[in-house]
Amino acid sequence: MTIYRILSAVLGEEEQSDYISYFQGFERFYENGYLGELPAEIEADILKIPELIEIRCRIKQLKSMKSDRESxxxxxxxxxxxxxRLRIAGLKEYQSHWVRERRDQRILNRGKEEPIISDNNVSTRAQSLIMPEIAKISSLMSSDRELSFDEMLAFVDDLKTLCERDYDVIYLPQESPVVVKRSSLS
Structure with a gap:
């Protein structure tokens, strides 16, 4: 007996077979990059909340007074x-803020995904400006969409450029010197 026969019998209705009988999934609700734990700086801020500091002081005071183990x-x-409780509340707040920012960014980009740069600090952004190949490679590697043939060629070309780059001197984009290879006959 299926669940639909039981449901129809309990509700006193005729047996219906037009119910959706398979799981359709949560794919449309899935957000790539959704975090399941708090970042370290928010975790540190939670530990500085006066309520927690007060409880820690009481524990320390009870230990110094050599109170009974039960207290x-x-x-x-x-x-x-x-x-x-505070960690769960902070995580929910952080996740809702993250989803809101992501939605707003999608609206600004007119539905297109923005290239994902792993860190949002100054050095990473500066490095991706000086070496744009890194930004392109990281955005393609973090994307879960299928690449076209031209995108694959550009990806390999960026990898080749990154591997051939001389890291002793860093030049601004479009300002690196042209290397002329001399033939061995001259």
Whole structure:
């Protein structure tokens, strides 16, 4: 007996077979890069919340007064509960903020994905400006779409350029010297 026969029998209806009987998945709701844990700086900020500092001070005070184990254990349990509650609240807030920013960026880019640069710090952005191949390679590697033949050729060309680059001197884009290879006969 299927679930639909049972459902129809419970509801007192005729047996229906037009129910969707297969799992369709969550693919349309999946966000690539969605984080499941808090970044370290937010985690550190949570540990500085006055409520947690106060509980830690009480635990330290109970230990220094050599109170019974039950009261120390109870206070430690309160600390873990408060820490877990604050971490979950911070994670939910961070995730909703991340989704909002991602949606706004998609709207600004008119539905197109923005090249993903792994870090959002100044040195990574400067490096990707000086060596644009790195930005192109990282965006293609982090993308999950299929590449066209021309994109594959450009990717290999960027890899070749990156491998041949002399790292002793860094030049701005379009300003690197032209290397002339001399023949061995001259």
């Amino acid at each position: 120390v254990a109870s206070e430690k349990l309160n600390y873990r509960k408060a820490l877990l």
